[in-house]
């Protein structure tokens with residue numbers, strides 16, 4: 001790799017670095033609009049960080065041991081965006097295209113080669129290494145019951161089947177053993193901290209008072225993201241509230257704590273079909289600590 005040529009191109013663009021990076025993002029989002037939602041509304045902070053990284057890449061010599069750990073860590077910070085080497089390749093193509101545009105007539109095949117090499121040898125392989133989840137998901141048998149470890153009464157176990165990152169939060173969809181789906185809205189930080197990638201098993205914690213009970217054919221559509229239906233197997237009446245237990249189709253149980261008078265109003269009794277409705281933001285996920 002010709003490190004000297006890289007430094008030289010970057011120096012030629014002195015005074016225009018910020019403009020180059022801004023133009024890069026404009027072109028990148030124009031060509032791949034699907035990435036735009038991942039970025040915060042203002043790119044100002046991002047621009048500074050990107051400039052530092054590019055200046056760093058333009059300066060390092062062939063002592064790759066300096067760049068390896070830095071690029072792996074950068075990849076780790078990108079793992080929440082669920083990128084792959086192909087995404088980084090698209091980044092490379094647009095970035096090198098913009099450099100060529102700014103260098104104008106002075107750009108030549110050697111410069112092109114040198115910048116492609118930087119991405120292919122110093123950035124993409126190491127960032128890709130960091131993108132991989134560091135710990136594989138535990139096998140199902142490792143999940144111990146949480147009933148003796150937390151106060152929560154609704155213990156479900158699900159497998160992550162989809163993670164959809166949005167701007168600040170992400171939606172994680174988990175499938176229960178009976179096929180029902182649970183939608184959970186978490187911060188991107190929590191998704192990455194808990195290592196919630198497809199295939200990972202997680203405990204699903206839902207507070208019983210957060211559930212609204214309704215008959216399956218009650219004629220209403222709800223804004224809440226979750227609706228789990230099952231058969232009433234138990235109704236425990238207290239003075240002001242009642243605890244209703246539903247058995248879901250995979251054999252999981254879901255408890256709801258509702259006002260006492262709702263039992264009579266809805267004529268809830270064992271054997272009847274009922275649905276528990278709850279918001280995606282009321283779902284807490286937990287994974288076993290290593």
Ligand code: HEM
Nearest residue numbers: 035038039040046049050053074077081083087088091123
């Ligand atoms: C398709 C490829 C990529 C996508 C979609 C992407 C996306 C993002 C997003 C969404 C952020 C957070 C921005 C914010 O806080 O609003 C970010 C941060 C950052 N990205 Fe990328 N990125 C990609 C490739 C790269 C590459 C190849 C590099 C390096 C050459 C890079 C360097 C950085 C840096 C330095 C930051 C600042 C935050 C940090 O240091 O962790 N990104 N990226």
